[in-house]
Amino acid sequence: MDLQLKGKRALVTGSNSGIGKGIAKMLADEGVSVVLHGRNAERLEAVRAEFAAAGRTVAAAQGDLSTDEGAAKVADAALAAFGGIDILVNNAGGGSEEKAVNWFDVALTEWLATYEKNVLAAARLIHRFAPTMKEQQWGRIIQIGSMAGTIPTSAQPDYGTAKAAMLNMTMSLSKNLKGSGVTVNMVTPGMIMTEGLVEFLTNFAAKRGWEGIDQAAEYVLKGTGQTVLRIGQPEDIAFAVTYLSSPRADFVNGVNMHLDGGGTANIY
């Protein structure tokens, strides 16, 4: 099927690793000109060079989205790369850098930092790109959420509430852009195999004296309630983002797609 994405221009934030890299790769393979992004310049250049060598049309925009200046620098570079942005994927983000998980161990400064790099990072880029998308009467804004945003746990309150705020922002913006040709959706991943998850599973296994990460992965997987009994891959998320990016998804607006191996199959 032709997803009609050829010639579109995308910015995928946080695409120098993990899920974002998988999304950028798939969009580029569909003929999208992709602006890659990350804070770590070395890893960003490595991904850019790898993708360019494989014949993909890519550029790089480096910067910290936690500040107005950093986000403006990223947006300027993204616009300069291909003359505009039609698809914005707000994937950059994550939990506290301090890795504090206990509710009361998360300092208020960390709450702020987590909101800056998830909620405000997305809002900054939306402010920058949505007006032009509206003018051209076509655009896609896709936000990457987390199960922590919809299934609160007793830990990492900064992260769960930030992702919940991004979900609310997604729905609210989809209503504000009514009839504009710009759709706004969220994709919510379950447990996805990225460097961060490998690090988590390695620590989890080490604490229990387990060899490698397989036993830890099996243990953690059982706790998720998943009915698809494997850990997700970045491609699992990339397929959904690529579909939502396509003109074929014109009728899809204000949804939150849970891609979590069935971990949230519930009726409320």
Ligand SMILES: NC(=O)c1ccc[n+]([C@@H]2O[C@H](COP(=O)([O-])OP(=O)(O)OC[C@H]3O[C@@H](n4cnc5c(N)ncnc54)[C@H](OP(=O)(O)O)[C@@H]3O)[C@@H](O)[C@H]2O)c1
């Ligand atoms: N992996 C999972 O199981 C999972 C599950 C649910 C949701 N998610 C969400 O999926 C997204 C991607 O996560 P991932 O697992 O692929 O993690 P990852 O490999 O650690 O990637 C995170 C990306 O975000 C960038 N980033 C972080 N803070 C930033 C900031 N202040 N400014 C600019 N860029 C920043 C990082 O850039 P640098 O490395 O260069 O700093 C990196 O490219 C995140 O929003 C995460 O919350 C992941």
